[in-house]
Structures are given as C-alpha cells and as structure tokens.
C-alpha cells in the first residue's frame with residue numbers, strides 16, 4: 591500500500607504593514623475617519639513608552655481606548671471592519687497574486703502527486719478587527735493581530751497584544767497546528783507530528799520589527815524574505831539586514847507575476863516541494879527495508 595505523504599502543507603506567513611500594504615493600517619482607516627494627525631498620535635504613544643514605561647504596542651492600544659477623541663466617539667468592531675476598505679496594497683497583492691501562486695502550484699506535477707497545499711497567514715501588530723474586513727481576507731487560513739475586548743460595543747481592554755518578539759509565538763502555533771490561544775503550545779510535539787514544519791514555511795516581512803520572526807524561522811530551517819517599498823529607495827534598515835544576513839532574500843514588495851519577489855517565491859516553493867517529495871521517498875525506502883528485515 592502506498593504510504594500517505596505527511597507534512598505536505600507549505601505556509602506563507604506575512605507581516606502586514608509595510609509588507610502587504612505600504613501604509614500602517616491604523617493610519618489609513620481609523621486616523622482618516624477621526625481626522626487624527628498621525629505624527630501627533632505616534633508622539634503621544636511614544637510618550638507613554640518613554641515617560642511611563644509602556645510596552646510599545648500596548649501604548650497605542652491604550653490611546654485607541656481612552657484618548658479623548660475615542661472616549662467621545664468609541665471605536666466599534668463594525669466601524670473597524672468597515673474602515674478596512676480604505677487599506678491600500680502593494681502592486682499585485684489585491685490583484686491576482688494569491689490566484690497566481692495557486693495556479694503556479696497547480697501547474698507542478700509533484701504538487702498534485704504529493705498532495706501538497708499552500709496556506710497563507712498574517713501575523714501583525716495591527717488590529718484584527720481591521721484585518722477581518724480587508725478585501726484579501728478570504729485568502730488567509732488564519733490572521734493574528736492585536737484584539738480588543740469589546741463590551742457594550744466599545745473596546746475596554748486589549749485581549750491580545752502582538753509585538754515584534756511575541757510574534758514568534760504565532761509561528762509555533764502555525765508550526766504545531768494549535769491555532770487557538772486557549773491551546774498550549776508548550777508541550778513537546780515531535781518534529782514529525784507537527785502540522786507544518788518550519789522548513790515548509792516562508793516568512794515575508796519588511797524590517798527590523800520582523801527580525802525576531804525571521805531569526806526563529808531561519809534557525810529552524812525555514813525561509814525568510816525581507817521586502818521594502820518599491821516606490822522608495824532601499825531603506826537603511828534593509829541594507830543592514832542584508833549585511834547581517836537577517837533574511838535569505840531581499841526584494842521590492844511587488845507581488846505582480848513577473849516581479850523579483852514572485853520569482854524568489856517560485857524558487858523557494860520549488861525547493862520546499864522538492865524537499866517534501868525527497869523526504870517522502872526517503873521515508874518509503876526505510877519502510878521498505880523495515881518490512882524486509
């Protein structure tokens with residue numbers, strides 16, 4: 591009997607702001623709707639960090655709850671979700687990229703033979719309520735971002751905070767297939783039993799805030815790609831990341847079919863696919879030997 595091929599899911603994990611979208615999602619949605627000056631808002635948030643010792647992400651979430659403008663007109667799940675239509679994307683993201691990758695995968699015979707599937711995930715320090723409303727939401731198996739507890743329709747407390755370093759927790763959730771926060775990811779799970787091994791993952795992020803995730807992914811045999819705004823010059827932070835080998839590849843955040851980024855993705859996917867097929871044949875040959883011992 592032919593043995594079923596396991597660990598044949600590939601995960602593409604994206605940061606959001608600066609990676610899929612050129613902007614910061616709060617600025618394009620909430621700030622616009624409330625006519626908030628972004629520099630003033632971020633300065634206020636930074637003051638909470640430097641003067642009062644707030645963690646950076648908690649600082650901005652606090653302001654979204656109790657800054658005078660939000661006390662007067664509190665945010666709601668509905669408002670946030672609806673505002674997501676204002677989010678803009680890098681070229682290709684909302685114009686064929688996901689379908690293109692699917693077509694690319696479907697065109698490879700090994701993918702069909704080994705039943706390989708591709709899943710997309712977002713791990714962001716932005717807001718889940720906004721991600722719930724973005725036009726590209728349907729392409730993602732799961733999105734992780736900061737979440738509020740809403741009571742009587744208004745946010746009262748952050749119930750999930752995602753920052754640069756705890757982003758890595760969600761990579762382990764994807765790795766172990768334990769998506770719910772109520773599921774512990776601390777228990778040992780043998781490598782062979784993990785839903786998506788790190789070597790089957792590709793992380794795409796845009797900067798220094800993604801370094802912890804890229805490091806975790808790469809140390810565990812996975813793949814990391816750093817992207818930057820194609821409309822701007824290569825930022826200093828990205829140059830430093832190249833020099834320090836923080837990511838394997840660097841490319842402008844252009845998700846159209848002929849772009850360098852998509853070419854890199856094709857190559858990386860092919861590498862992962864070959865490794866899945868290779869491992870399954872190695873498994874099969876050792877099974878054969880075991881049966882004939």
Ligand SMILES: [Mg+2]
Pocket residue numbers: 605606607608609795796797799
């Ligand atoms: Mg980013």
